[in-house]
Amino acid sequence: xxxxxxxVGAGLSALRTAESLRKNGxxxxxxxxxxxxxxxxxxxxxxxQALSEGIEAEALAFPLRASVADVEWExxxxxxxxxxxxxxxxxxxxxxxxxxxxxxASGIRPRRLPIPGPQTGRVLLRTIDDALHLREExxxxxxxxxxxxxxxxxxxAATARALGCEVDVVSLDSEPMIRPLGSDLGxxxxxxxxxxxxxFHLGRTITEFTGDAxxxxxxxxxxxxxxxxLVLEAVGSVANTEWLEGNGLDLSNGVLTDEYLSIVDSxxxxxxxxxxxxxxxxxxxxxxxxxxxxxxxxxxxxxxxATLASMIAGESPTGKPFDALPSFWSDQYDxxxxxxxxxxxxxxxxxxxxxxxxxxxVEYHDATGLIGVIGxxxxxxxxxxxxxxxxREP
Amino acid sequence: xxxxxxxxxxxxxYGQCCFEAEDIFALDDDGTLQFVPQADDSRLDELENAxxxxxxxxxxxxx
Numbered sequence: 001x002x003x004x005x006x007x008v009g010a011g012l013s014a015l016r017t018a019e020s021l022r023k024n025g026x027x028x029x030x031x032x033x034x035x036x037x038x039x040x041x042x043x044x045x046x047x048x049q050a051l052s053e054g055i056e057a058e059a060l061a062f063p064l065r066a067s068v069a070d071v072e073w074e075x076x077x078x079x080x081x082x083x084x085x086x087x088x089x090x091x092x093x094x095x096x097x098x099x100x101x102x103x104x105a106s107g108i109r110p111r112r113l114p115i116p117g118p119q120t121g122r123v124l125l126r127t128i129d130d131a132l133h134l135r136e137e138x139x140x141x142x143x144x145x146x147x148x149x150x151x152x153x154x155x156x157a158a159t160a161r162a163l164g165c166e167v168d169v170v171s172l173d174s175e176p177m178i179r180p181l182g183s184d185l186g187x188x189x190x191x192x193x194x195x196x197x198x199x200f201h202l203g204r205t206i207t208e209f210t211g212d213a214x215x216x217x218x219x220x221x222x223x224x225x226x227x228x229x230l231v232l233e234a235v236g237s238v239a240n241t242e243w244l245e246g247n248g249l250d251l252s253n254g255v256l257t258d259e260y261l262s263i264v265d266s267x268x269x270x271x272x273x274x275x276x277x278x279x280x281x282x283x284x285x286x287x288x289x290x291x292x293x294x295x296x297x298x299x300x301x302x303x304x305x306a307t308l309a310s311m312i313a314g315e316s317p318t319g320k321p322f323d324a325l326p327s328f329w330s331d332q333y334d335x336x337x338x339x340x341x342x343x344x345x346x347x348x349x350x351x352x353x354x355x356x357x358x359x360x361x362v363e364y365h366d367a368t369g370l371i372g373v374i375g376x377x378x379x380x381x382x383x384x385x386x387x388x389x390x391x392r393e394p
Numbered sequence: 395x396x397x398x399x400x401x402x403x404x405x406x407x408y409g410q411c412c413f414e415a416e417d418i419f420a421l422d423d424d425g426t427l428q429f430v431p432q433a434d435d436s437r438l439d440e441l442e443n444a445x446x447x448x449x450x451x452x453x454x455x456x457x
Binding site: 065 | 406407408409410413421423425442446447449450451
């Protein structure tokens with residue numbers, strides 16, 4: 001019997017790639033290694049409902065379709081090395097596993113900044129276990145300092161205010177979520193947060209945590225001291241690519257793939273999917289992009305499964321190059337943000353409807369024309385924009 | 395036949411499912427999701443895509 005396809009990472013992209021391998025005729029074995037003790041589960045609720053209402057891991061788990069019932073899940077198993085030329089991966093327990101093909105789906109982890117001071121009381125949010133820990137810590141009335149004003153920081157700020165916590169957000173950026181929203185919509189979102197009592201310290205960073213055994217405060221670079229019972233660090237992410245080093249791959253920001261999501265320069269059939277993949281997109285020609293939006297693992301899994309099934313069968317990938325429209329959503333208070341395209345890559349933007357601090361639609365452009373749109377409480381009205389973006393297809 | 399159910403407590407009316415099967419899922423004028431509760435087996439691929447696309451994972455299919 002031939003060696004299995006090995007999937008490194010057990011998140012949404014791993015699941016969708018496995019389903020697609022089956023759909024595209026691959027009948028051999030599939031073995032997934034995941035560091036967490038959980039099978040694939042849905043992460044968006046972790047910054048919202050899981051914090052405000054609590055949630056069981058089982059309730060977030062994606063259903064496993066019959067086609068992937070025979071996939072082997074090796075959980076709490078960390079892949080520490082990969083030798084593509086030898087077609088093996090090595091796990092932290094020292095075992096080496098042979099493979100016929102590889103799915104790199106190891107995702108991202110929160111970036112840590114080397115800030116001196118006590119470690120206890122500093123938390124991250126990426127996994128369900130992180131969310132359950134954070135929920136325990138967010139007992140009503142606690143003083144929360146959030147380092148970082150991206151989506152995770154802002155969603156947690158909104159959830160924590162609803163739970164009655166005091167919230168300070170510290171960020172080097174000049175407005176929250178400035179990439180991809182731009183400064184005007186970022187300022188509009190800041191106004192929503194400020195109305196709900198969040199205090200922003202923008203253009204600032206934390207130089208030191210104060211306290212003895214546990215954090216009791218954060219010292220900012222302008223000398224301000226914020227009292228804190230808890231600090232959430234949400235300053236972006238790092239792609240988990242260390243295990244792929246030594247194979248001559250381009251790992252400069254995630255794993256570089258071709259237009260079929262096949263890993264560039266791999267000597268064996270290998271694809272990269274999800275947050276870790278830096279990929280071309282036929283809708284937006286130019287530099288390959290690494291996009292951490294929720295809809296991408298599903299779209300990439302479908303394309304990558306077809307690609308890998310072809311390569312394992314000794315054929316070249318067929319069909320359309322990867323061309324999914326990136327999309328994200330965010331809920332903060334009664335504000336629903338919805339985005340299509342790549343607004344973060346825009347060279348200019350303009351307000352198409354409404355006001356930046358109310359309900360609105362903002363269009364994002366570059367030299368090629370419309371490349372993104374973001375609506376605030378405007379789901380239905382975004383549909384023509386979505387169609388226009390999909391019509392960019394060459 | 396495929397029976398379609400939507401957990402309306404979980405549904406946030408993002409409308410992602412509508413892109414995958416426009417005649418089955420639609421947002422009405424108030425932006426609230428409306429859907430046809432049954433579809434032919436031939437629609438399985440589209441319906442699975444719609445269920446996959448739901449950020450709240452609110453769509454369940456039964457055959």
